[in-house]
Amino acid sequence: MMFSLRELEMSFKDSAFERMPMIERQRVLILFLLFLIIVPTFPRTLFVCSSSSTGTKILFPIADSYVDSDERDHNFGEEERLQVYYYKWLFITKQRFAYLMFNLSGIPTGINIVSADLQLFAESAQAALNIGAHYCSDDSWEETEITWDNKPSWSEEPTDIENVNASNSWFNWNIKSDVERVLQSNDTLLTFLLTPEETGDKDLTVVFYSGQVELAEYRPKLVITYNKIQPSLSLDPIGNQQQYTAFPISGGFNPAQPRIVVNLTITDPNGVTTSKVTETDAEGKFNISFEANEIGVWSVTANSEGNDFFEGATSNAIHFNVIEKENTWIDFIYEYWWIPLVAILIVIFLLIPF
Numbered sequence: 001m002m003f004s005l006r007e008l009e010m011s012f013k014d015s016a017f018e019r020m021p022m023i024e025r026q027r028v029l030i031l032f033l034l035f036l037i038i039v040p041t042f043p044r045t046l047f048v049c050s051s052s053s054t055g056t057k058i059l060f061p062i063a064d065s066y067v068d069s070d071e072r073d074h075n076f077g078e079e080e081r082l083q084v085y086y087y088k089w090l091f092i093t094k095q096r097f098a099y100l101m102f103n104l105s106g107i108p109t110g111i112n113i114v115s116a117d118l119q120l121f122a123e124s125a126q127a128a129l130n131i132g133a134h135y136c137s138d139d140s141w142e143e144t145e146i147t148w149d150n151k152p153s154w155s156e157e158p159t160d161i162e163n164v165n166a167s168n169s170w171f172n173w174n175i176k177s178d179v180e181r182v183l184q185s186n187d188t189l190l191t192f193l194l195t196p197e198e199t200g201d202k203d204l205t206v207v208f209y210s211g212q213v214e215l216a217e218y219r220p221k222l223v224i225t226y227n228k229i230q231p232s233l234s235l236d237p238i239g240n241q242q243q244y245t246a247f248p249i250s251g252g253f254n255p256a257q258p259r260i261v262v263n264l265t266i267t268d269p270n271g272v273t274t275s276k277v278t279e280t281d282a283e284g285k286f287n288i289s290f291e292a293n294e295i296g297v298w299s300v301t302a303n304s305e306g307n308d309f310f311e312g313a314t315s316n317a318i319h320f321n322v323i324e325k326e327n328t329w330i331d332f333i334y335e336y337w338w339i340p341l342v343a344i345l346i347v348i349f350l351l352i353p354f
């Protein structure tokens with residue numbers, strides 16, 4: 001704080017404040033200090049509230065299958081069900097794990113993930129089975145090839161464990177940390193597997209619907225929610241321009257937004273507007289060629305409506321001055337080309353003997 005209590009007291013000298021009892025004075029000073037602390041935090045709070053909104057992307061598996069320790073070379077990739085199974089009795093152990101692969105290529109790398117949930121619909125779960133979702137860094141497996149014997153290895157530590165204890169219900173695994181890691185490493189594929197997290201003698205099976213299920217709404221899915229990016233859209237400065245001469249109007253987004261439609265509104269000195277539509281390139285820049293027909297001060301603004309991942313944005317207006325066209329020798333020829341022609345015709349006319 002800039003003021004000391006003593007300085008504040010000094011500044012209140014000779015006022016009503018001076019005549020207050022000590023307790024009252026301290027109370028007023030404390031209230032005043034609280035006011036100084038609270039007021040500057042208001043605009044920041046408002047800014048946080050009005051910042052970007054959230055969006056949701058639902059991804060379905062591009063491959064899914066389960067593997068069975070009892071049928072070590074059998075593939076189940078085309079079945080409509082995924083099974084997770086735990087069986088242990090004395091020295092006999094049997095297990096089934098479900099593998100799922102998602103393609104994250106549609107999600108921009110810089111996006112701030114709010115949540116990422118792996119969701120599967122349990123068709124049947126006779127008794128509660130703890131199922132762990134494990135990250136698997138190996139995406140080389142194929143839906144119709146994967147078996148117990150050739151399955152890729154996975155992270156020992158489950159990212160999340162869910163107690164699957166009811167039939168005909170959805171179950172969620174929070175895999176946000178792994179989705180973030182994959183996106184940050186510029187990877188596009190994400191493999192997860194579901195394994196039983198049990199010990200001791202038990203016989204537990206859960207049957208989920210797979211990506212092949214006839215009722216598409218019961219397919220496994222990865223539900224990702226994120227904060228939309230609020231980009232700033234700006235136009236490059238435009239200097240004085242000559243009438244009837246093409247010049248560029250350019251600008252871009254920060255952070256860069258490739259292949260986004262940008263609407264330009266160009267206003268002439270009489271207030272007449274022209275609309276132009278363009279699109280950003282791979283670097284998030286755009287550039288159009290424009291020719292002004294009126295002399296005077298023009299203005300241009302750019303705006304975009306945004307998309308699934310970016311909020312819409314509007315640029316500040318850029319003003320530019322259009323001046324009379326300076327004639328070049330080409331313009332001179334263009335304007336007076338007929339004079340030599342007439343001269344030649346006159347000479348020919350004079351030389352022709354009548």
Ligand SMILES: [Ca+2]
Binds near residue numbers: 063076143210
């Ligand atoms: Ca499948």
